[in-house]
Structures are given as C-alpha cells and as structure tokens.
Amino acid sequence: MQQKITLTVNGKERTVTTDPNRPLLDVLREDLGLMGPKFGCGERQCGACTVLLNGRATYSCATKISSAKGRKIETIESLMEGDKLHPLQEAFLAENAFQCGYCTSGMIMNAVALLREKPNADTEEIREAMDRNTCRCGTYTRIMKAVESVAKAGVMGGKK
Amino acid sequence: MPSVGKSVPHDAALGHVTGQAPYLDDLRPLAGELIVGFVGSPVAAGELLGIDFAAAQAVPGVIACFTAADVPGRNMFGVITHDEPFLADGKLLYRGQPVVLIAAENAAALERARKLVCIEYRESTPILDVEESIRQKKFIGPLRRIARGDVNTTLAEAPHRLRGTFTSGGQEQFYLESQAAIAYPGEQGQIVVHSSTQNPTEIQALVAEMLGVGQHEVVCICKRMGGAFGGKESQAAIPAMMAALVASKTGRSARVIYNKDDDMRVTGKRHAYLSKWEVGFDDNGRIAALRVAYYSNGGISTDLSLAVMERTLLHTDNCYFLPVVELTGQVCFTNLPSNTAFRGFGGPQAMVVIENILQAIAEHRGLDAFDVRMRNLYGVGERNVTPYGQLFDRNHLPEIYATLAARSHYRTRRQEVTTFNRESRTHIRGLAMTGVKFGISFTTKFLNQGNALIHVYTDGTVQVSTGATEMGQGVNVKIRQLVADEFGIDVGRVMLMPTSTEKNINTSPTAASAGTDLNGAAAVKACREIKRRLRQFAAGRLADAAAGLTPSASHIQFREGHVRDSRRPQQRIEFGQLCAEARRERVDLGARGFYATPGVDFNRETGQGTPFFYFTQGAAVAEVLIDRFTGELSVPRVDLLIDIGRSLNPGVDHGQITGGFIQGMGWVTTEALIYDAKGELLSHSPTTYKIPAITDVPPIFNVATFENNDNTRNVYRSKAVGEPPLMLGIAVWAAARNALAYFSHEASTALRLPATGEELLRCITLGETELQQSLESVEAARSAGGIIATK
Numbered sequence: 034m035q036q037k038i039t040l041t042v043n044g045k046e047r048t049v050t051t052d053p054n055r056p057l058l059d060v061l062r063e064d065l066g067l068m069g070p071k072f073g074c075g076e077r078q079c080g081a082c083t084v085l086l087n088g089r090a091t092y093s094c095a096t097k098i099s100s101a102k103g104r105k106i107e108t109i110e111s112l113m114e115g116d117k118l119h120p121l122q123e124a125f126l127a128e129n130a131f132q133c134g135y136c137t138s139g140m141i142m143n144a145v146a147l148l149r150e151k152p153n154a155d156t157e158e159i160r161e162a163m164d165r166n167t168c169r170c171g172t173y174t175r176i177m178k179a180v181e182s183v184a185k186a187g188v189m190g191g192k193k
Numbered sequence: 194m195p196s197v198g199k200s201v202p203h204d205a206a207l208g209h210v211t212g213q214a215p216y217l218d219d220l221r222p223l224a225g226e227l228i229v230g231f232v233g234s235p236v237a238a239g240e241l242l243g244i245d246f247a248a249a250q251a252v253p254g255v256i257a258c259f260t261a262a263d264v265p266g267r268n269m270f271g272v273i274t275h276d277e278p279f280l281a282d283g284k285l286l287y288r289g290q291p292v293v294l295i296a297a298e299n300a301a302a303l304e305r306a307r308k309l310v311c312i313e314y315r316e317s318t319p320i321l322d323v324e325e326s327i328r329q330k331k332f333i334g335p336l337r338r339i340a341r342g343d344v345n346t347t348l349a350e351a352p353h354r355l356r357g358t359f360t361s362g363g364q365e366q367f368y369l370e371s372q373a374a375i376a377y378p379g380e381q382g383q384i385v386v387h388s389s390t391q392n393p394t395e396i397q398a399l400v401a402e403m404l405g406v407g408q409h410e411v412v413c414i415c416k417r418m419g420g421a422f423g424g425k426e427s428q429a430a431i432p433a434m435m436a437a438l439v440a441s442k443t444g445r446s447a448r449v450i451y452n453k454d455d456d457m458r459v460t461g462k463r464h465a466y467l468s469k470w471e472v473g474f475d476d477n478g479r480i481a482a483l484r485v486a487y488y489s490n491g492g493i494s495t496d497l498s499l500a501v502m503e504r505t506l507l508h509t510d511n512c513y514f515l516p517v518v519e520l521t522g523q524v525c526f527t528n529l530p531s532n533t534a535f536r537g538f539g540g541p542q543a544m545v546v547i548e549n550i551l552q553a554i555a556e557h558r559g560l561d562a563f564d565v566r567m568r569n570l571y572g573v574g575e576r577n578v579t580p581y582g583q584l585f586d587r588n589h590l591p592e593i594y595a596t597l598a599a600r601s602h603y604r605t606r607r608q609e610v611t612t613f614n615r616e617s618r619t620h621i622r623g624l625a626m627t628g629v630k631f632g633i634s635f636t637t638k639f640l641n642q643g644n645a646l647i648h649v650y651t652d653g654t655v656q657v658s659t660g661a662t663e664m665g666q667g668v669n670v671k672i673r674q675l676v677a678d679e680f681g682i683d684v685g686r687v688m689l690m691p692t693s694t695e696k697n698i699n700t701s702p703t704a705a706s707a708g709t710d711l712n713g714a715a716a717v718k719a720c721r722e723i724k725r726r727l728r729q730f731a732a733g734r735l736a737d738a739a740a741g742l743t744p745s746a747s748h749i750q751f752r753e754g755h756v757r758d759s760r761r762p763q764q765r766i767e768f769g770q771l772c773a774e775a776r777r778e779r780v781d782l783g784a785r786g787f788y789a790t791p792g793v794d795f796n797r798e799t800g801q802g803t804p805f806f807y808f809t810q811g812a813a814v815a816e817v818l819i820d821r822f823t824g825e826l827s828v829p830r831v832d833l834l835i836d837i838g839r840s841l842n843p844g845v846d847h848g849q850i851t852g853g854f855i856q857g858m859g860w861v862t863t864e865a866l867i868y869d870a871k872g873e874l875l876s877h878s879p880t881t882y883k884i885p886a887i888t889d890v891p892p893i894f895n896v897a898t899f900e901n902n903d904n905t906r907n908v909y910r911s912k913a914v915g916e917p918p919l920m921l922g923i924a925v926w927a928a929a930r931n932a933l934a935y936f937s938h939e940a941s942t943a944l945r946l947p948a949t950g951e952e953l954l955r956c957i958t959l960g961e962t963e964l965q966q967s968l969e970s971v972e973a974a975r976s977a978g979g980i981i982a983t984k
Contacts, residue, residue, distance in 0.1 A: 052301075062219075066221075068212065068213075068215065068219040069211070069212025069213070070212070071216070071219075071369070071370070071419070072218065072450075072452075073369045073370075073453065074369075074453040074878060074879045075452055075453055075454075076453070076878055076879060076880055078878070078879035078880055079369060079453075079879055081369055108212070109211065109212035110211075110212060112211075113211065118210065118211070122210040122211065125209075125210045126202065126206055126207065126210050129200070129202055129203060129206065129844050129845075129848060131203065131206075131209045131210070131665070132203070132420075132665030132666065132667070132848055132849075132852060133368070133369070133370070133417070133418065133419050133420040133421075133664055133665025134203075134205060134208070134209030134214055134417075134419070134665060135216065135368075135369040135370050135419030135420060136369055137209045137210060137212070138209075138212035141210065160887055160888055161888070163887045164886050164887050164888045166887075167369075167879070167884060167886055168369075168887075169366075169367050169368060169369055169420050169422070169856070169884060170420060170665050170848075170852045171851060171852030171853070171854070171855030171856055171885065172848060172851070172852055173855065173885075173886075173887040173890045174851055174890060174894060175848065175851075176887065177887065177890075
C-alpha cells in the first residue's frame with residue numbers, strides 16, 4: 034500500500050508516495066537523491082546510515098519512513114552553509130579522520146547530534162556517543178581528536 | 194616546495210566529509226537498469242538435481258532468471274587455477290553458493306521472486322573443518338615445504354623440547370561497503386563493468402572468459418572502495434560476473450549490491466589454521482630447531498590459498514633466527530566459501546605461532562618472554578639468513594626492540610603487573626612485546642610489476658592513471674605527491690584518475706602492501722621520460738647565446754612550478770607555459786612508465802630464493818586486563834614502534850599503523866566466526882560478529898615510527914605500510930597468554946585465537962580446575978597427616 038508521507042528534509046518540506054514500511058535510508062537515497070547516508074549493515078550496528086531525526090542521531094536503514102512522517106530529517110548534505118564547511122567537517126578534514134570514508138558521513142552526523150546537545154562534551158561523553166558507529170579502517174583515535182577539538186573550541190555553543 | 198614527506202590530506206578528503214565522494218551504489222541508475230540478486234544453495238554439500246524458477250520469473254517486474262546453463266563462456270573461474278564455479282553446476286559446494294540469478298526492475302519484485310525459486314537437491318555430509326579434511330585427505334594443491342638442517346637430530350639433542358597444537362580462527366574483512374558491481378553493455382557485445390575491486394585486470398579477464406569474448410571487449414573501472422582489506426582482491430569477481438552476465442543477456446544496465454549478511458555468508462575470509470609445532474631450545478630459551486606443520490581451511494577452491502600458505506611458511510621466522518627448521522603447509526578443502534586474502538595474507542597466522550612458541554619457552558624456563566625474544570632475534574652480520582635462504586640485511590629489529598622496551602617501561606611495568614596479579618582477586622593483567630618483520634613483494638614473481646600513464650596538459654596540470662586502486666589506504670595521494678615532486682609543481686595540479694583497464698593494462702591487484710611501491714615507481718618513471726623530453730626543449734628555450742649560456746639539458750631543473758637552467762635560475766619559465774610551448778614544438782607530453790621490482794625470485798619447489806625486496810619491521814608492547822569471573826578483556830595501554838623507511842605521507846602512514854593494529858587486535862580478541870554443524874555461518878552480521886569499536890581503543894596508545902634512511906631500493910626510500918601493522922596486534926594476544934600464565938600453566942597453554950571473553954573464561958576455568966585439584970590433594974594429604982611436595 035502506497036502512502037503519501039510528508040517530512041522535512043534538510044529544511045525543505047518533501048512529500049513522497051511510497052510503501053510506509055520502506056527504510057528512511059532508501060527514501061533519502063532513491064527518492065530524494067541524497068547519497069551522503071550509506072547502507073552499511075542494515076541492522077542498527079555500523080551507523081553508516083546515520084541521519085538526524087528531530088535532532089537525534091538515528092539509524093536510517095532500520096527506521097521506517099512512516100515513523101519519519103511530519104518530522105525533521107537532517108543529512109550530511111545539510112551541513113555546509115554555502116561554501117563553508119560545518120566545524121565538524123572542518124575538524125574531520127583537519128585530523129584526516131577517515132580512510133575509506135564510508136563511515137564518515139554517519140560519524141559526522143552522530144557527532145553533530147552529540148555536540149548540539151552537549152557542545153562541550155568531554156572525552157568520555159564523546160567516546161560513549163561515538164560508540165554507536167563503527168569504522169573498520171580503525172580511524173577511531175582521529176575521530177576522537179576531531180570531535181574533541183570542536184567540543185573544546187565550543188563553536189557549537191556552550192563555553193568557548 | 195616538495196610535497197613528499199608531508200601529511201597531504203587524503204585524495205577524497207573533502208568528498209568524504211561532505212558525503213559527496215561516490216561509492217558504487219551512489220552512482221545513479223541508468224535508464225532501465227536492473228537490480229540483480231541471487232538464490233543460493235540451501236546446503237553446504239550435495240547434488241543439484243533441479244532448479245525451478247518459473248514462478249519467480251512470472252513475478253511482475255522480474256525480467257529474467259539465469260543459471261549456469263546460461264553462461265555463454267566459461268563457468269569455472271579462479272585467480273590462477275580455475276576450479277570454482279561462478280554459478281552452481283551439478284554440485285552444491287557451500288551454503289549460499291549462488292545458484293540462480295534474478296534480474297528485476299525493482300527491489301520488491303526481486304525479493305518476492307527470491308522466495309519462489311525451488312532448488313531440488315540431494316544433501317551429503319559436508320567437510321567443515323581442517324581436522325575432517327585431514328582425515329579424508331581432501332586437500333587443495335600440493336604440500337609445500339621450506340627446510341634447513343637436520344631437524345630430527347637437532348630436536349633430539351636439544352636440552353629442552355616442547356610441542357603443541359595451535360589454532361587460529363578466521364576473520365571477516367567487514368569492509369563497510371559490501372561487494373558491489375554495475376555492468377552495462379556497450380556496442381557489439383562490449384561490456385563496461387564498474388566494480389568495487391582491488392583487481393580490475395582480473396575482473397576484466399574473468400568477465401571476458403565467462404562471456405566468451407575477448408579481453409579487449411571488456412572494460413573494468415574502479416574509482417574507490419569503501420574498504421577492502423584483501424576481501425576484494427579476488428572475491429569481487431562473482432558479483433562483477435553476475436552484473437556482466439545480466440547486462441550481456443538483457444542489454445540493460447545491471448546492478449549487484451550484496452547486503453551485509455549475504456556478503457558475510459557467501460564470501461571468503463581470512464583462513465583459519467591448525468598448526469602442529471615442536472621446538473628444541475637451550476637453557477636460555479634460544480631456539481635450536483623448530484618444526485611446524487600448517488593446515489589452513491581453504492574452503493571450496495584454490496582462490497589465493499596457496500599464495501597465502503606460501504606467505505605463512507615465509508613468515509614463521511618472523512623476527513627470529515631459526516638455525517634448523519622444517520615447515521610444511523597444506524591447504525585443506527572444506528565446504529565453506531573459498532577463503533581468501535585478508536591484510537597480512539597468511540603472515541599473521543605464522544607470526545602468532547612463533548610468538549606463541551616464544552611465550553611457551555619463556556614460561557617453561559621461568560624466563561621473561563622479552564628476554565627470550567631478544568635472544569632469538571635475527572642478528573646483524575650473523576644469524577641473518579632466513580629459512581628460505583634470503584639474507585636479512587638492514588636489520589633494525591635489535592634497536593627497535595630495545596628502544597620500545599625502554600620507551601614503554603617494559604621492565605618497570607613487568608614488576609607492576611606481577612605485583613598486581615599477586616594482590617588482585619578479581620582481575621589479572623598481562624604484558625607482552627611481539628614483533629613484525631614483513632616481507633614486501635608478491636611471492637608470485639610476475640605480479641611484481643606496475644604501469645602508469647601520465648598526461649601533462651598545456652596548462653601544466655597532470656592526470657595520472659595507474660593500476661592501483663584506492664580503498665582508503667591513501668595510494669592516490671601518495672602517487673600524486675610523487676608526481677608533483679617530479680615535476681616540481683603543486684600537488685593540487687595533479688589528479689589521480691579512476692582505475693580503468695582502458696588506461697592501464699595487465700596490472701597486479703592492489704595488494705601485498707605494494708600498491709605505492711609498484712605504481713608509484715612506475716609513475717615516477719613515466720614522469721622522468723616526459724621530463725627528459727621537456728629538458729631537451731627547455732635547454733634550447735632557456736639558452737642565451739648572447740650571455741654565453743649554451744643549451745644544456747642536464748642543467749634544467751623543475752622547481753616551484755617553474756622550469757629553469759641551474760646556471761641562471763632567475764630566468765625561469767612557468768611549468769604550464771613551457772608545456773604549452775613544448776606542444777607547439779611537437780614535444781610529446783604523455784608517457785607510460787613500467788616498473789618491475791628488481792631481484793626478487795623464489796623457487797617454491799625448493800623453498801629457496803629471495804622472495805622479498807625488503808622488510809618492514811616493527812614491534813608492539815601491549816598490556817591487557819582480564820576479569821577473572823567474566824573473561825572480559827580490555828587493553829589499557831599499547832606502544833608501537835615501526836620502521837616504514839622515509840614516509841611519503843606521515844599522516845596517511847600513521848593512520849595505516851593505528852588502523853592496522855586495531856584490526857589485528859580484533860582478529861586476536863573479539864572476532865569469532867561461529868558455524869553450525871551444517872556449515873551455516875551463525876555470526877553473519879555485526880550483531881553477532883564483534884569488530885573493534887571506538888571504546889575498544891587502548892586509552893594509552895603510543896604510535897611512533899623508527900626514522901631511517903636506508904631503504905635505498907624503494908621509491909623515494911619509503912617502505913610499504915599497509916599490512917605490517919595488523920600483525921602488531923598479536924601483542925594483545927601474547928599479553929593475554931601472559932596474563933593466563935600468572936594464573937596457571939594449563940590456562941596459558943590452552944589459549945586459542947581469538948582470545949574472546951568465552952575463550953579466556955574457558956582457560957581460566959581449566960586453571961581453576963587444576964588449582965582446585967591441587968588444593969584438594971593438599972587437603973587430602975593434610976588430613977592423612979602426610980607431607981606433599983609443592984611445585
């Protein structure tokens with residue numbers, strides 16, 4: 034059964050006609066052409082598909098599109114302001130916090146959710162939050178450094 | 194300003210942080226593109242009696258179903274030995290083995306159709322482990338042997354002897370981007386295949402054979418992989434052939450994207466090994482003779498298993514001199530997906546055996562394993578010939594071991610660990626240093642070649658194409674740096690093009706850590722050819738008869754984006770301007786470079802030769818903390834020191850070292866492949882297969898490189914870095930064994946790999962049984978009024 038579902042994606046209201054059981058990830062990629070979020074494991078484990086759903090880091094591979102109805106979705110594509118990278122993108126770039134890059138968009142979105150909520154998150158809070166994403170290349174020490182640098186700079190709010 | 198030696202960001206850095214660097218499945222579908230899936234064998238062994246896909250084919254949206262009968266060319270394929278069926282034909286060999294391909298217009302139709310395929314079969318008993326294949330003598334390839342001296346006599350005469358059986362488990366590559374391919378037809382039967390592969394040349398050849406067309410009718414392209422780790426060296430082939438067959442048969446673009454569960458179920462992994470060993474040594478723990486018989490779990494076909502076993506035999510020595518030695522290796526047939534390459538390629542399975550033996554010797558003699566290792570290290574100027582007859586020169590190991598022991602405060606921490614273990618009733622700690630000496634080169638000689646195509650445009654920008662494939666390891670940026678420095682231009686003016694068989698032919702897989710060595714060296718050679726021509730031209734252009742400056746090509750320099758005559762450097766021409774002028778004078782600004790590693794050769798019949806161009810060397814000290822009641826292991830501190838020569842890109846190399854170590858740590862601790870009695874992989878998803886997470890990274894993690902300048906053989910004096918750090922992870926396993934040794938000898942001897950929580954608890958329980966028994970005997974003796982000797 035196809036349904037009309039309206040949601041806000043990266044600040045724009047979008048309406049899709051689709052099977053309500055389809056994963057949010059598939060709708061973002063196939064219907065809306067947003068290729069930033071990736072399919073990794075399909076089982077809420079690796080986090081390559083991470084997007085923000087009403088500000089919370091969410092595994093879009095295992096989230097039905099129906100449960101995104103009327104909600105606010107943010108993907109990696111929303112982060113840049115014009116030509117300007119988001120501070121977390123800058124930090125991942127500065128720390129070279131990726132190798133193959135497949136996990137990167139999910140990692141960054143997860144970090145965005147964390148630092149919006151806790152702009153000065155400490156090392157333990159960062160480690161705990163980033164544990165929901167995996168990087169098989171093992172770039173974890175750099176991912177930590179990248180997120181920590183933004184948290185320390187306080188550029189996402191909180192103390193500078 | 195030279196870029197080599199600087200931490201230039203990864204080639205696709207901006208693309209990765211913005212999510213705009215496309216992987217295969219990010220490519221938009223072409224009009225009419227089909228999604229291809231398959232139905233696999235329901236059993237691990239049996240006869241294929243019939244396939245009924247009529248109902249599947251009738252599903253609206255399903256365009257076609259294909260079986261082995263539809264393969265126009267050769268259904269059997271393989272890396273060298275063509276002993277694996279692409280689609281099941283007559284026999285069912287492993288669970289999930291592709292039997293029927295379904296091509297559909299949408300995912301829903303494909304899913305419906307998959308459930309409607311009926312496979313008729315007669316099941317037989319599968320062989321699932323090495324022990325059973327040894328019993329049935331079901332082997333793949335010949336027994337390989339490397340030997341030196343009289344092992345029987347030396348073992349018999351040795352003051353001490355130990356023997357044992359060691360098992361190490363397999364490992365799933367777990368690249369986040371699963372196997373993927375897109376194929377579309379060109380004109381007159383030609384096929385273009387985009388594949389997530391480490392080996393486009395092999396995909397091209399296998400697709401051509403399968404379709405029964407010439408290699409010149411197939412183009413294979415790979416832009417990047419979302420991880421590979423060896424898993425896409427040979428095993429990208431089946432999905433690529435699936436896409437190509439559908440594209441060829443239907444005339445439409447075809448896309449194959451494995452999901453994670455299917456990928457884990459049906460693709461090969463690191464080989465599990467069974468290793469029987471016997472060692473003779475003196476009072477100080479110095480090895481006199483060693484014998485190891487290796488058996489690897491090969492799966493259903495040869496794939497890369499013989500080469501993996503060869504590397505095992507060539508790495509049993511690791512960092513240690515073995516005066517008298519006999520090593521044999523046999524690949525075993527099992528009804529599992531053919532096991533394959535995984536970073537380290539048989540090296541880890543060998544190194545962990547010798548490192549385990551050194552731990553055993555130390556425990557047996559009551560010595561610190563570090564001292565035993567130092568006594569067995571390869572010497573400088575003596576004790577420096579490997580079991581296969583290669584001289585190990587430029588040996589940095591003694592200095593690396595000593596330096597790392599000092600930096601990691603090994604001795605002090607040994608005291609602390611011993612004290613802690615005496616006092617703690619809840620946890621045990623362990624500490625160990627292990628080393629790595631990893632031979633660089635393919636042991637199959639012909640693969641040690643690379644070619645590169647360099648195009649210089651009239652604005653002075655450069656396109657580079659090589660056979661190297663980018664999987665995150667940074668080969669593209671390293672080659673860009675080399676090319677930029679050759680022409681003396683900014684690295685931003687050099688672009689690495691997608692790897693394509695149209696540009697680079699007969700290439701080797703990007704593997705054996707040699708991607709930059711081979712392709713970078715070829716690129717440098719091509720640059721030098723173009724520079725030779727440009728020098729001729731520039732010599733005339735910069736000559737000045739009035740000033741007495743005669744044309745001299747040997748004085749022409751390429752520096753800072755300009756070309757100049759060193760005798761009058763201020764009179765320089767911008768590189769692009771010179772290129773534009775050179776073209777107008779009909780100077781060729783394109784070249785192809787070819788590089789073949791000199792001097793490498795290995796005779797696998799005699800087990801002797803010089804298989805390696807040089808060795809990457811290093812060591813690791815790891816400390817573990819184990820909960821005595823749950824077996825849970827954590828790694829509070831790790832120190833690494835590794836010799837990678839003169840690093841082309843310290844940022845990239847540092848990432849390889851750290852990441853490789855973490856992957857190795859996963860292999861030796863948490864990554865357990867569990868199969869049921871029918872050959873079904875139970876740990877087929879990240880919910881049941883545990884790879885290291887961010888919380889597993891050691892809180893203290895010191896990574897350093899051992900600076901040196903003496904690898905004059907290799908491009909810009911660099912050393913390969915891809916695989917060696919993985920084997921530094923073995924230190925974590927050795928530390929776990931060391932922890933158990935504090936508990937009981939029985940516990941430490943029993944430890945297998947991986948040292949999962951369950952495995953550690955099993956060993957601890959063994960130790961407790963032993964402890965319990967001895968306590969009971971003490972009690973018994975006491976109550977009987979007797980005196981008992983204590984150990």
